[in-house]
Amino acid sequence: MVLELDRPTMAEGSSSEGDSGSLSTFADVTAIAKYLNFNLPTKLDEGNYIYWKVQVKAAIRALGLEFFIENKRASVTTDSSIIDEVLSRCDNLLMVWLFSNISKDVIGHVTECESSFEIWKTLESLFAQSSMARVLQLKKKMNNIKKGSSSISEFVLKVKTIAAELRSINQVITESDMIQSILSGLGHEFDPVVVLVASQKANMSLQDAQYMLIMHERRIEDLNQGSQTDMNNFSANFVDSSDKKSQGMKCRSIHFQNRSNNGFRGGF
Structure with a gap:
């Protein structure tokens, strides 16, 4: 009130x-x-x-x-x-x-x-004095932050948090600054979309950039999941084929042994 x-x-x-x-x-x-x-x-x-x-x-x-x-x-x-x-x-x-x-x-x-x-x-x-040191620390952190194992949503939130801290101490941080920090912290698997976002950064909102990155992230996940499924199917087929081959060899071995035994008894 x-x-x-x-x-x-x-x-x-x-x-x-x-x-x-x-x-x-x-x-x-x-x-x-x-x-x-x-x-x-x-x-x-x-x-x-x-x-x-x-x-x-x-x-x-x-x-x-x-x-x-x-x-x-x-x-x-x-x-x-x-x-x-x-x-x-x-x-x-x-x-x-x-x-x-x-x-x-x-x-x-x-x-x-x-x-x-x-x-x-x-x-x-x-x-x-300590506030100025904090400003320098936060700016360095924002420039060097990496996505690592975080999802795009988690990574963007980390950048937003740093930007909010800087703004709370009267530092001007634009959406373009945040987009640049995000793009710099991505791995090579995001290179195609990084080039696209960077070329439109001046006219792109942070929300739009995040959306494009999330879409690319999902495509990567789908491709990885498909590759893993193919690998699993290959492994299953290989095991099944190996089992059948092993069973066939076992049957032939038994058949050969039976013939050998019969031949031995017949010779005497």
């Missing part, structure tokens, strides 16, 4: 050079406290900042509180001490909520912050 819908406008006589989100009464503080009474599934630690930031920002926007982490609080001037107090309390509530979603391994970096904006910027600075 977006609190903006329930908030009264700022009291008459007050002025603002920024947008306070229409916070003006202590009822707003109570409402914010109510809606901030939850924690994220995962607390911020040294390895999950990107995902944590996306979740936190979405929650803050859903509650209409991005005003605070964007530092618009500093640009607001009012003639009302009540409004100032309301804004201060709301900011403190957001600080408490942010603290509750930060692990003890990271919390020490922000304990001296005096506003939610300070917490936000401190964390951005703290993780900026």
Whole structure:
């Protein structure tokens, strides 16, 4: 629920050079406290900042509180001490909520912050270097990923997942980029369709490229299955023929032995 819908406008006589989100009464503080009474599934630690930031920002926007982490609080001037107090309390509530979603391994970096904006910027600075390293790591992974034993659907999903991670840290990844990554990771058995998709990549959607690759994959599977069936039939026929030949040789051997025995008795 977006609190903006329930908030009264700022009291008459007050002025603002920024947008306070229409916070003006202590009822707003109570409402914010109510809606901030939850924690994220995962607390911020040294390895999950990107995902944590996306979740936190979405929650803050859903509650209409991005005003605070964007530092618009500093640009607001009012003639009302009540409004100032309301804004201060709301900011403190957001600080408490942010603290509750930060692990003890990271919390020490922000304990001296005096506003939610300070917490936000401190964390951005703290993780900026590791975020860039993550970008380089993900781009390398996307460039080098291989299909291997995965199906086309599984392989495409892996590429999409990497692309989503890059987009979550403000990296521009187009469908053409993903198609190129997919084509580069395929084996030689896909060469015919790779040439076709590559020639139309500029005007082809990822969905269309995936469809063509899946169709080619199924054709390969059908051909392999047909070859295996032929091989099985050949093996069965060979075994059957060998058995019959063996039985024929056995019968001739018995017949020859009987004739030999009869001839021996007849000679004496």
